[in-house]
Amino acid sequence: MNRKIFKARNIQQAIANIKEELGSDAMILSTRKIPQKPLDPYAKTMFEVEAAMPQCQDKKPAKDHSIESLKEDIADIKDMISIAGFGNGMHNMVCNHFESVGILASLLRAGVSERTASAIIQKASGLMDETAGQGEKIKSLKKYVMHQCLNQIATKDFFNRDNSSGVPHVAAFVGPTGVGKTTTIAKLAANLSFQRKMKVGLISIDNYRVGAFEQLKAYASIMGLLCVPAFSRQDLSCALDRMKSMDMVLIDTAGHSHFDKHRIDEILQLIKADFRISAHLVLSVTSESIIMKDAASAFSVFNPDTVVFTKIDETKRCGKILDQVSDFKLPVSLIANGQRVPEDLIVPDKRQLLKIILGKGQ
Ligand SMILES: Nc1nc2c(ncn2[C@@H]2O[C@H](COP(=O)(O)OP(=O)(O)OP(=O)(O)O)[C@@H](O)[C@H]2O)c(=O)[nH]1
Numbered sequence: 001m002n003r004k005i006f007k008a009r010n011i012q013q014a015i016a017n018i019k020e021e022l023g024s025d026a027m028i029l030s031t032r033k034i035p036q037k038p039l040d041p042y043a044k045t046m047f048e049v050e051a052a053m054p055q056c057q058d059k060k061p062a063k064d065h066s067i068e069s070l071k072e073d074i075a076d077i078k079d080m081i082s083i084a085g086f087g088n089g090m091h092n093m094v095c096n097h098f099e100s101v102g103i104l105a106s107l108l109r110a111g112v113s114e115r116t117a118s119a120i121i122q123k124a125s126g127l128m129d130e131t132a133g134q135g136e137k138i139k140s141l142k143k144y145v146m147h148q149c150l151n152q153i154a155t156k157d158f159f160n161r162d163n164s165s166g167v168p169h170v171a172a173f174v175g176p177t178g179v180g181k182t183t184t185i186a187k188l189a190a191n192l193s194f195q196r197k198m199k200v201g202l203i204s205i206d207n208y209r210v211g212a213f214e215q216l217k218a219y220a221s222i223m224g225l226l227c228v229p230a231f232s233r234q235d236l237s238c239a240l241d242r243m244k245s246m247d248m249v250l251i252d253t254a255g256h257s258h259f260d261k262h263r264i265d266e267i268l269q270l271i272k273a274d275f276r277i278s279a280h281l282v283l284s285v286t287s288e289s290i291i292m293k294d295a296a297s298a299f300s301v302f303n304p305d306t307v308v309f310t311k312i313d314e315t316k317r318c319g320k321i322l323d324q325v326s327d328f329k330l331p332v333s334l335i336a337n338g339q340r341v342p343e344d345l346i347v348p349d350k351r352q353l354l355k356i357i358l359g360k361g362q
C-alpha cells in the first residue's frame with residue numbers, strides 16, 4: 001500500500017495537508033501524538049497522521065491493524081472531524097489533552113457548549129495521572145468528566161413533600177410563552193393526585209391569553225380537581241383560602257417574552273406579594289441556548305426554587321441543559337418529554353438527568 005506520513009501542529013492542519021496532497025478520498029490509517037523534538041521531553045507536541053491514496057489500498061486489511069483497532073481509529077477520526085468545525089479553543093484543547101478527543105466530541109455532539117465542555121475537561125484533566133498509558137488515561141478522563149458533570153447538576157423532587165405543616169405548598173410556574181407551563185402543571189397534578197395520593201388544587205392567574213383558564217380547567221375537570229381563576233391579589237387570596245385543606249396548589253401563569261419586563265413584573269407583584277409561593281422556571285430545550293439564558297435571567301426576579309425543562313423529545317441536543325444549570329445553579333425538578341398528559345413527565349435524579357443531557361436516555 002502506498003502510504004505517506006504527514007506531520008502537523010494540529011489534526012486539522014494534518015487533515016488539510018492530506019486532502020491537498022492525496023485528495024479528499026484519502027484514507028487515514030493511523031494517528032499519533034509525537035514530541036516536536038524527540039530528545040526534548042518539554043518540547044511541544046505534533047500530530048503524525050498516516051494516510052494512503054484510495055487506488056493504492058490493498059484489498060485485504062493491513063496486517064498490523066485488527067478490525068477492532070481499525071474501528072477505534074475510525075471512531076477517533078469521526079470525533080476529530082466533529083471537533084474540526086469548532087473554534088480554536090477546541091483545537092488547543094485536543095492538542096493539549098489528546099486523550100480528550102472522544103469525550104469532548106460526545107459532549108459537543110450532545111449540544112453542550114464549547115465553553116462548558118472545555119471547562120469540564122480542563123478540570124477533569126487536572127485530576128488525571130499524567131504517567132498513565134493512553135488507554136488508561138482515556139478511561140480515567142471519562143470517569144472524571146462524568147464526576148465533573150454530576151458536580152454541576154442538582155435535582156430536587158420539590159413536589160414530594162409531607163404535609164406535616166398542615167398548610168398547602170403553593171407552587172407557581174413561570175416562563176416564556178408556549179414553553180409548556182400549563183401542560184406540565186396538568187401532568188404534575190395528575191402525578192401528585194393519582195400516584196402520590198395528594199390533594200391538589202389548581203389556580204390560573206393567566207388573564208392575558210384568551211382561553212388560558214379554560215385550558216387548565218379542562219384538564220382539572222378530567223381529573224376531578226378544583227380549579228379557579230384569580231386575576232387580582234384579592235382573588236388569589238380568596239382562592240388560596242378555598243384551597244387551604246389541599247396538600248399542594250399549582251398556579252399557572254401567563255407566558256411572556258423575556259423582553260416584556262412590565263408584564264413579568266405584573267405577575268411578580270401578584271404572586272410574590274404576601275403569599276408563600278415558590279416559583280418554578282419553565283424553559284423549553286427547543287429554544288436557542290442564548291434565548292434560554294436571557295429568559296432565565298429575566299425570570300430570575302422570581303428567585304425560582306427549581307427549573308423545569310420541557311420538549312426534550314423535540315431535540316437530540318439536550319446538552320444545553322448543562323450550560324443552563326452550570327450558569328444559573330438551579331436544581332432541576334421536572335423534565336417534560338412529550339405532549340401526552342400525564343405520561344410525558346420525568347422526575348429525574350442526578351444520574352437520569354446526566355443521561356438525558358448526554359443524549360443517552362429519555
Ligand atoms: N413535544 C412537546 N410538546 C410539548 C411539551 N410540553 C408542552 N408541549 C406542547 O407545547 C404547546 C404549548 O403548551 P402550553 O402548555 O400551552 O404552553 P404554555 O407555556 O402554557 O403557553 P402560554 O400559556 O401560552 O405561555 C402545546 O401544544 C403542548 O402540547 C413537551 O414536553 N414536548
Ligand SMILES: [Mg+2]
Binds near residue numbers: 181206212254
Ligand atoms: Mg399556559
